Amino acid sequence: MYEEEAVISARGLSKRYGSVEAVADVTFDAARGRVVGFLGPNGAGKTTTLRMLLGLVRPSSGQARVLGSPYRELHRPLRRVGVSVEADAFVGGRTGRNHLRCYAGLAGCGRRRVDELLELVDLRGAADRAVRGYSTGMKRRLSVATALLGDPDALILDEPANGLDPDGIIWLRGLLRDFAEQGRTVLLSSHLLDEMQKIVDDVLLVNRGRVLHAGPLDRLLGAEACLVRSAAGRQDAVRGVVEAHGHDRLPLADGRLWVGAPPREVRTALEAQEDTAGPVHVEPCTLESEFMRLTRNDREEVAL
Numbered sequence: 001m002y003e004e005e006a007v008i009s010a011r012g013l014s015k016r017y018g019s020v021e022a023v024a025d026v027t028f029d030a031a032r033g034r035v036v037g038f039l040g041p042n043g044a045g046k047t048t049t050l051r052m053l054l055g056l057v058r059p060s061s062g063q064a065r066v067l068g069s070p071y072r073e074l075h076r077p078l079r080r081v082g083v084s085v086e087a088d089a090f091v092g093g094r095t096g097r098n099h100l101r102c103y104a105g106l107a108g109c110g111r112r113r114v115d116e117l118l119e120l121v122d123l124r125g126a127a128d129r130a131v132r133g134y135s136t137g138m139k140r141r142l143s144v145a146t147a148l149l150g151d152p153d154a155l156i157l158d159e160p161a162n163g164l165d166p167d168g169i170i171w172l173r174g175l176l177r178d179f180a181e182q183g184r185t186v187l188l189s190s191h192l193l194d195e196m197q198k199i200v201d202d203v204l205l206v207n208r209g210r211v212l213h214a215g216p217l218d219r220l221l222g223a224e225a226c227l228v229r230s231a232a233g234r235q236d237a238v239r240g241v242v243e244a245h246g247h248d249r250l251p252l253a254d255g256r257l258w259v260g261a262p263p264r265e266v267r268t269a270l271e272a273q274e275d276t277a278g279p280v281h282v283e284p285c286t287l288e289s290e291f292m293r294l295t296r297n298d299r300e301e302v303a304l
């Protein structure tokens with residue numbers, strides 16, 4: 001991430017609720033033209049951080065800036081930053097179209113823009129129904145449409161993919177990629193790691209309020225490491241071979257072994273010991289495996 005191009009940034013951002021350190025010293029930049037995935041286990045501090053970025057929660061210390069200013073100081077904020085943080089919070093009796101028209105007034109745009117967005121998020125057919133009758137996925141689409149109303153330079157979205165069906169997820173991926181390719185910026189939180197691996201350029205990974213990784217996805221996945229899947233009952237033997245080669249290692253919850261060495265090297269070592277280790281499948285690391293490894297490492301003192 002490039003500080004000089006930062007569109008959304010935090011410096012030493014912290015929030016304490018009594019004895020709970022919800023967010024602790026979070027520093028990152030989301031640059032122009034990037035999709036940044038904000039990831040972390042439940043209770044890691046993502047929503048609190050997003051709320052501080054939007055001026056909805058006062059930080060205990062540190063600073064949050066959007067397009068160079070605190071969010072609350074932005075002139076016509078809906079035209080600068082599109083926001084979806086409480087995607088289910090609608091006035092239930094209002095229709096989708098009327099909901100967008102209300103926000104269009106605030107964003108300073110007209111009815112034509114509302115129609116354009118209803119089309120874009122595929123809600124034209126349901127536009128005149130009350131939002132209380134919308135499915136979860138339809139509410140997400142309406143929330144994304146609301147965020148896009150002012151044609152903003154940046155989007156801040158809290159779990160926008162939740163409740164979307166597979167077609168909806170593919171649609172969201174295309175929409176966010178196009179948005180970033182126009183030189184704009186997206187910061188989105190999600191627990192859908194496979195999907196995030198397809199969408200994001202950068203990863204901000206937090207656990208217990210602290211940053212574990214802030215930077216390109218490529219850098220997170222490009223480390224000299226791999227995953228080893230072995231036959232049932234052979235895990236200890238595989239671990240023994242890896243240990244004998246002096247590589248860092250960590251068992252993941254799904255039975256695979258993370259190994260801190262290049263795949264080819266690990267495959268050669270294990271194939272040479274096939275009598276003991278059995279057949280193995282050596283795979284590249286994924287966002288999910290790095291998430292499991294880094295958050296587990298952070299949670300427990302695991303001896304590598």
Ligand SMILES: Nc1ncnc2c1ncn2[C@@H]1O[C@H](COP(=O)(O)OP(=O)(O)OP(=O)(O)O)[C@@H](O)[C@H]1O
Nearest residue numbers: 017020021022040041042043044045046047048049
């Ligand atoms: N208003 C509050 N009062 C007290 N504690 C809070 C408050 N808001 C958040 N917390 C605590 O701060 C921590 C971080 O919560 P937060 O909602 O930011 O996590 P999250 O990463 O968004 O989690 P999830 O993935 O479950 O949505 C949690 O321990 C939570 O209980």
